[in-house]
Amino acid sequence: MCFIFYAAFHILRGNPIIASISIINVIAITFILVKYKNNQLQHIHNDIFIALLSLSVIAACYELGSRGIIYIFPVVAGYIYYYKAKAAIIVSTALCTFALIASLKHLDYETAIRTLVPIMITVVISFLYAKKVEYHQTQLRHIAKSDHLTGLYNRRKLISWLKEKEARISRNNHLLFLCLGVDNFKHINDQYGHSFGDYLLQEIASKIEEQLNPLRTGDKDIVLSRVAGDEFIVGIYGVIPYTLIKSISPKLLNCVNNIDCIQGVSLSVDACVGLTTRSSAFSYEQVIKEVHIAMYDAKKASKNQTRFYSSKLAKAVQEKLHVVELLKNAMLKDEFYLVFMPVYGPTGSNITGAEALIRTHNDALSSYTPDIYIPIAEEHGLIHQLDEMVIRKAFKTLKQSALNHTDTFSLAVNISSQQLKNKHFATMAHKMALEEGVDPRQIEFELTETALVDFDQTSIDIIKQTKAYGFSVALDDFGTGYTAFSQLRNFPVDTLKIDRSFTSNIDNSGIDQGKMVDVILSLAHLYNLNVVAEGVENSQQLDYLKHRQCDSYQGYYLSKPISWSTMIALIEEKRQ
Known part of the structure; x- marks a missing residue:
């Protein structure tokens, strides 16, 4: 609109040169706007x-003299905005x-020099x-x-690098x-502080760089990226021999x-690695997803493990996600219920307690056992x-029965090791x-022994606080984890539950079959702990445990998991 007005003004003033140039600019601006609207604008059009x-x-x-010089200033500002600084100063000086x-036609030299200064x-x-x-701008691009x-x-930069390689991947140039x-x-951060953790990450980055530098030859493009708190991704593009794939992890x-x-500070640092490769077309989202799946699988196995991505791993991940959806729906619809594994007292004839076990009415989820989901x-x-739901259901069940507030009956509820945090x-x-x-x-919370692998002061404080409210705490599956016998004095638990794998070894075939059970019973009595033997499957096992003065028993020989009403009926029948 400005150029249209300017063209009309100079036509009326009888200045055809200025008017013509203004009309040309109107046409140029109109052309650029059309290109912009159609997403066809290029740098050449702006130039x-x-x-x-x-x-x-x-x-x-040339035509107006000093009146034309005032237009230099906005155009110079435009140069500075559009060009890089060096190019802008050159074209500004030239203009x-x-x-x-051109203005010397109207100005004397003295006026021209005065005009030159501003x-x-x-x-x-x-x-x-x-x-x-x-x-x-350079700093921002770097950040x-x-x-x-x-x-x-x-x-972001890693994805940019991967996108570039998507178009260049070939049979000769592969991606690792x-x-x-x-x-x-997280444990390192919690124990030593975040600044310590930051320094550790910097040290790890430096060490990995040292390992990668010798590999940076002419035929390989190698990048190292930190994509999350403690995760580093290495991308290698080029000719990749099998020996490199095998040795790099x-x-x-x-x-x-x-x-x-x-x-x-002395410490031990462990890690796990996931790998995937490509020799044909790929998407950057998929390769990032694959290495994470492989790395997480390696972490589940043990420390310092390596896993290659495979379709089997992908299938397992999909199945887990399916189970997650089933769990969410089952909790939303309240499709869980409890059954109870009776616990028998020292004589093996009277029910003195029970362990609450989770089950589901959801047909799809019921095809998976609780050990899986x-x-x-x-x-x-x-x-x-899930834990809160089970605890609530267990408490409601006990409340609605005559066993509530009964000193001779206790109800055990399993909780996750995550509750220790x-x-x-x-x-x-x-x-x-x-x-x-x-x-x-009357309530005993059960933790598996493997929950104590990362046992720290926070965990001890949580157990002590739980016991301070009157609850008791049991260590389930004892003997299968990593607990040294000498550590038991540090764990404020009330009960040890002997794992069924040890109970099943008790038979009449040899004198050594029950030695582990004997050790656990002696240890528990030394620390004044109650002992429950799990997995009692026959009379020989029960007699052996009785003879060794075990406190309580549970297993299919005595009873399978049953409903609460069935268990109440068994207790009433025994009393009669």
Whole structure:
């Protein structure tokens, strides 16, 4: 609109040159707007328009003298905005020179020199501003593409690198993709602080770089990226021999394992690696997903493990996600119920307690056992909700029976090891007991022995707080985990449950068959702990345990898991 008005004004004033140039600019702007609307705008179109503007200014100076010089300033500002600083200062100087020469038709030399000073000040100030903007743009681009802590590629830059390789992958140039995840990094952060953890990550990045540098030959493009808190991704593109694929994981794991001291603190650093390869077309989302699946599978196996991605792994992940959806739906629809495994007292004839076991009415979920779907619930953040639901159902069941507030009966409820990190667990359980009118002294929470692998002061405090409310705590599957007998004095538990694998070894075939059971019973009595033998399947096992003064028993020989009403009937029948 400005150029249309300017063209009309100069037509009326009898200045056809200015009017013609203005009309040309109107046409150029209209053309650029059409291209922009159709997503067809290119740099050449902008360059042509800027050239026309420059010619318009020179023509205005030639025709109008000092009145045309004022148009130099906005055009110089436009140069600074559009071009890089160096190019902007060159074209700005050129424009000012030609414009002043053109204006000499109307100006004397003295006036031209006076006019030159503010123009050059404008150019210099604009140049300095452009340099500052350019510097900050460079910094922002670096920040946008780099990990702030290690200086490595971040996820965005890694994806950009992968997209570039998508179009270049061939039979001769392959892609090797690895994900290294540090084990128990959260524990390191919690124990030593986040600044210590940051320093450790920087050290790991440095060590991995040292391992990768010798591989950076002319035919290989190698990148290292930190994509998450403790996860590093290595991408190698080029000619990749099998020997490299086979050797790189051990080298990376070894360099991480060799970190034994950080800021004067001695520690052991472990990690796991997942790998995938490509020799044909791929998508960047898929390869990132694959290495993470492989790495997480390696972490589940043990420390310092390596896993290659496979269709079998992918199928297992899909099945887990299916189970997660089934769990969510079952909890939403309240499709879980409890059965109870009776616990018999020292004589093996009277029921003195029971263990609550979860079951489901959901047909699809019932095809999986709790041993399968409970670890999946733990892995996908559903276990706290599931635990609370089971505790609530167990408390309600006890409340609605004559066994409530009975000193001779206790109800055991299994809880996840994750509750040992939940500082609100004890308070939640106590509040629930008050709401349901249940005596905490009748409730025993069971933890598997493997839950104590990462046992720390926080876990001890949570167990102590739970016991302070009157609840008791049992260590389930004892003998199968990593607990040293000498550590028992540090674990504030009340009961040891002998794993069924030891009970099943008791028979009449040899004198050594029950030695592990004897050791556990002696140990428990030494520490004044109650002992429950699981998996009692026959009379020989029961007699052996009685003779060794075991406190309680449970197993299919005595009773299978039954409903609460059936168990109450058994108790009443025995009393009669």
